[in-house]
Amino acid sequence: MCGIFGCILKNGNAAPIIHAALKRLEYRGYDSVGEATLYNGRLYIKKDQGKIDEAHKIHNLDDLPGNLGVGHTRWATHGAPLEVNAHPHVDCSKQIAVVHNGIIENFAELKLELENRGHVFISKTDTEVIAHLIEENLKTNPSLGLAEAVLEAVGRLDGSYAIAVISTKEPDKIICARNESPLVIGVNENAIYFASDIPAFLPLTNRAVMIEDGELVILSRKGFEIRKIADSGAVSREPKLIDWTSEMAVKKGYPHFMLKEIHEQPACLRNTLRLQEHYLELMATFPDRAREVFLVACGTSYHACLAASYMFSKLAFLATYPVIGSEFVEQHGKSVNIDSTILAVSQSGETADTLAAVNCARQRAATVLGLTNAIGSTLTRVSRVYLGQQSGPEIGVAATKTFTSQLSVLVQLALRLAKKRGKVSQDEMDFLAEKLEKLPDTVETIIRGQEEKVKQIAKKYKDAKTFFFLGRGVSTATAYEGRLKLMEIAYVPAIAFPAGESKHGPISLVEHGFPVVFICPKDETRKTLMSNIMEMKARGASIIAVIEEGDEEIKKLADDYVEVPKGIPEVLSPIPFVVPLQLLAYYMAVERGHNPDTPRNLAKSVTVK
Ligand code: G6P
Numbered sequence: 001m002c003g004i005f006g007c008i009l010k011n012g013n014a015a016p017i018i019h020a021a022l023k024r025l026e027y028r029g030y031d032s033v034g035e036a037t038l039y040n041g042r043l044y045i046k047k048d049q050g051k052i053d054e055a056h057k058i059h060n061l062d063d064l065p066g067n068l069g070v071g072h073t074r075w076a077t078h079g080a081p082l083e084v085n086a087h088p089h090v091d092c093s094k095q096i097a098v099v100h101n102g103i104i105e106n107f108a109e110l111k112l113e114l115e116n117r118g119h120v121f122i123s124k125t126d127t128e129v130i131a132h133l134i135e136e137n138l139k140t141n142p143s144l145g146l147a148e149a150v151l152e153a154v155g156r157l158d159g160s161y162a163i164a165v166i167s168t169k170e171p172d173k174i175i176c177a178r179n180e181s182p183l184v185i186g187v188n189e190n191a192i193y194f195a196s197d198i199p200a201f202l203p204l205t206n207r208a209v210m211i212e213d214g215e216l217v218i219l220s221r222k223g224f225e226i227r228k229i230a231d232s233g234a235v236s237r238e239p240k241l242i243d244w245t246s247e248m249a250v251k252k253g254y255p256h257f258m259l260k261e262i263h264e265q266p267a268c269l270r271n272t273l274r275l276q277e278h279y280l281e282l283m284a285t286f287p288d289r290a291r292e293v294f295l296v297a298c299g300t301s302y303h304a305c306l307a308a309s310y311m312f313s314k315l316a317f318l319a320t321y322p323v324i325g326s327e328f329v330e331q332h333g334k335s336v337n338i339d340s341t342i343l344a345v346s347q348s349g350e351t352a353d354t355l356a357a358v359n360c361a362r363q364r365a366a367t368v369l370g371l372t373n374a375i376g377s378t379l380t381r382v383s384r385v386y387l388g389q390q391s392g393p394e395i396g397v398a399a400t401k402t403f404t405s406q407l408s409v410l411v412q413l414a415l416r417l418a419k420k421r422g423k424v425s426q427d428e429m430d431f432l433a434e435k436l437e438k439l440p441d442t443v444e445t446i447i448r449g450q451e452e453k454v455k456q457i458a459k460k461y462k463d464a465k466t467f468f469f470l471g472r473g474v475s476t477a478t479a480y481e482g483r484l485k486l487m488e489i490a491y492v493p494a495i496a497f498p499a500g501e502s503k504h505g506p507i508s509l510v511e512h513g514f515p516v517v518f519i520c521p522k523d524e525t526r527k528t529l530m531s532n533i534m535e536m537k538a539r540g541a542s543i544i545a546v547i548e549e550g551d552e553e554i555k556k557l558a559d560d561y562v563e564v565p566k567g568i569p570e571v572l573s574p575i576p577f578v579v580p581l582q583l584l585a586y587y588m589a590v591e592r593g594h595n596p597d598t599p600r601n602l603a604k605s606v607t608v609k
Pocket of ligand 1: 349
């Protein structure tokens, strides 16, 4: 999730305006920064790795000439967070500059094709192909205008993008285009701006035009012109007045980052479906040939590992051992060896306990694989192979969107392993792949349809002294995560167990009105789960069930229920089923008067053991 911004001014220099706007977008990523301007028929660029202030200290980002330019603050997805991979990216002739937020899925094919035509690439990014594609279009058809060349180029891109292109060929224009990555235009009497998000230009103007998927925009001193990418047809849209404060704008109008991030999950899940095939394939080779596979993580990431152990077992018939990071050295430090594979899962890539486990495993010559949201983090540096989970920065301390993204990547890895090991029929693979594709929409439906209901449930139970969360099979991981969320942000002591184990102790706590949350997908565990619900009900518990839409049997038993769409395969179920639990924790925290974004005593990234 990068930030892009640019402007065309009637008077004055664009660079300081771009620099200030990028600072306001820094929450979207800060791996590197760059600006490009056009002046007197020449392209000027400054860029470097690191945070904006660090790069500015070295390069003086304000010192670029010209009143037209583009800028970028990066959240690395393809290519390490190094200067060479910082945007803007240019073509061979260094006449075209591109900034991009998103992921180009077919960049490897396009790159090969362009290399065969003689293009020379400098970076490891997916973005660079866009500059070369435009260059190629202009070379093969010199009569094309810049907008047409961009139009043709984006027609060849699969994936998500919000891009902005400038060129010495038409030095009075900026061409932008959007597909599944945010893009807004801002206008006032003196300038026209584009940005990933409104906060970037809010101090300069409150008149904004939202650009939609499949649209291209031509910015010039005269104003803006929107066209459809599909047929180049003109679109007319008037600016809207934005009445948000800057703080509201950063949260996109949501009262808290956590709620914004819960709502971002459909988009994040779409991004996770754009993993680079060859990395997934490469990563799958190691667990396939290991003697033992450990899934190591802390906190929410551990719950993703727990769920993954069911996925690997059910899909790839591979036993894996989920281990809490801080326990790994004690539990397996002496036995882990050259035949072991450790898949470390860490959103931040910096969690000390997870890294300690990784270090121990490396010292004993085990293979270390990483799954993280922070490309360039320590975990990516020490892993033999790593995958980026593509969630974008998460600001709320409680992990939400990073959890569902991790699950999506892990299930894709399990499916890849299943294929390699020939354990699942092609029909089943196709069925699961289709359901996985639909998950972003499923999650969207849950948020849209159930949020109000969850809010009412939170109101009803806001004074509860404690909660149980119970599930069976893979839903045990969902139950653990629901409990952690509630405990960490609403400060409600809560207990989670595999439902079958609840009668071996926890049930003694249950008395009249004790809230018990059951995770109830319609899978093979359902029948026994029903018995567990009845056991609890018989002792007076208040049953809150997360069920499949129209599950009348459980509806009858439950005091309250939340529904998720029908037909979700068991191995995918933690992704949609955890969403109501995230919302429950959020609204419980709000009802109890706590700020869910900054729970006491907790940190987003715990870098001490
Ligand atoms: C902290 C955070 C949790 C997170 C855990 C692991 O405890 O508050 O939200 O799940 O660290 O973090 P990681 O970055 O390794 O996923």
